Amino acid sequence: MPAPPEIQGRPAAALDTFVERVRSGNVRALARAITAIENNSSEASRLMKALFPYSGHASVIGMTGSPGAGKSTLVDHLAREYRKQEKTIGIIAVDPTSPYTGGAILGDRIRMQAHHADTGIYIRSMATRGFLGGLAPATADVATLLDAAGKDIVLIETVGVGQDEIDIVRLADVTVVILVPGMGDDVQTIKAGIMEIADIFVINKSDREGADRVEREIRAMQTLAIRRDDWMPPIVKTVASEGTGVPELAKAIASYREYFESKDLALRKKVSNWRERLVEMLRTALLDRMMREHLDPEHLTEYAREIAERRRDPYSLVEELVRSFGEKHV
């Protein structure tokens, strides 16, 4: 009797079952799928192909801010606000913890307890290192996965300082930038890099001294910025630890979405986002093929040694390797 049909090693029937379990929002299936994405495995690729047609319905909200801005607390309160509206939520917390020492898992558990027994909220941390294809593509895939799993809202939180982290929230439908009073001058510098990506500003811990100054600074920078979509990012003041201002934040997000859809800008933004995601995916996939077919680890080390000893220049080597790519097949 012939073996059952397989898709590159995994029985097709098993993949179908996996896809169905993810789509139904099964927590264990989601966890396994996200791990597969983090590991850039071939299973993840098959899964994403199968799930992709079911995505495109969730609202993806990126939230970013300096360390200490109170992002997690704000995200948790916003999630609760959406639960009141009967919406289901996926939260992706991009965690700046070391890949070596781990630590994200504990945070998940503590935060999950706050939403104990609410199956409408799924939380997953992702460390900022340790998977092959880069952080932004993996996070985008997880957002697509949670979307296909039927979540109405996908919240992505990151520390808004590194370029990786900024790339992540830029690919959201709505980007919220969280500032706090009294973080000193260097933080103002960092803010400059994320001012352009904010669709909505939040001044969290707004009961602190200096909240008005932060507001004035945002307003001053806004007079310089030119947005192609003519949207004027509103400023919402919150005290996340008390839930103050969270309904107003949800309203501001809804207003932005309405504005965006009324102006037919939503599709344009999605196309622009997909252009960037495609380029990133290609970058990773091309390198994967190169490493698989043309450049095994031993060769790579040997080349690196020749370069370190100045017996070879890396610029010419890379040109040669790229030129020969696709021509010979090993």
Next chain:
Amino acid sequence: MPAPPEIQGRPAAALDTFVERVRSGNVRALARAITAIENNSSEASRLMKALFPYSGHASVIGMTGSPGAGKSTLVDHLAREYRKQEKTIGIIAVDPTSPYTGGAILGDRIRMQAHHADTGIYIRSMATRGFLGGLAPATADVATLLDAAGKDIVLIETVGVGQDEIDIVRLADVTVVILVPGMGDDVQTIKAGIMEIADIFVINKSDREGADRVEREIRAMQTLAIRRDDWMPPIVKTVASEGTGVPELAKAIASYREYFESKDLALRKKVSNWRERLVEMLRTALLDRMMREHLDPEHLTEYAREIAERRRDPYSLVEELVRSFGEKHV
């Protein structure tokens, strides 16, 4: 009469002159070369090939820390310390300023004034965005350039929070991580991500309350960390604004280098660094060729539109594009 021989458009003789001017440390030639690297131009590629054989002599020191840790001040004082030892210095300041609003140039001018008329110090800021091949590869190329230009020491300073910035200092010969007392809990989290890359710790602003606590925290984390090279990263206390502790920092860096060379670890680290740099260079070069030969901007936009409208799945598309790469030539 035949035209003079050209290397892809630029007369070879002109390139030779350019290379010679860079090697002699000519400030205008360096500035032009670095701009070419930032723009990922073909001139940069030819230049780097010609300069590479002259590199490999400089000591590359990466310095990273939280915003507000006093990195620039410390780097400036360390540069002065090396000048006392008659060494020439190149400083690369990776600036988290927005690509849109600029701002790095002013900082260079202010800092250059402090070293006024000292041709032994060259300072250049690089913004964290806006060039094609990524920040880390461009910074690494600029370090190689300053090395080939005869600088004895290349100091690279970055904000140690984003992955990009961490990647930059990881590729240095020596990595210095700068901490300060009293930055709060979130900063402790970020620190976790950079603890592993530190060859030397600096506690700057060490006259502040809490310096001892930071030292205890570092020691506590060190008991958990295992380094393959058996080096125990020392902790140097500085007050950069007064120059206190800077000679001790220079000594710690020298000790690390001595240890490293005595243990034959230097070449091994360089080979490992070059492996990573090669992979990054390949990633960029492969995508460049793909975009040039197989995927013009209009096609890319059309694909993005089909994906945004769920008429095509991006995962299969990327597989197809990568499979056909190198087979057809446009």
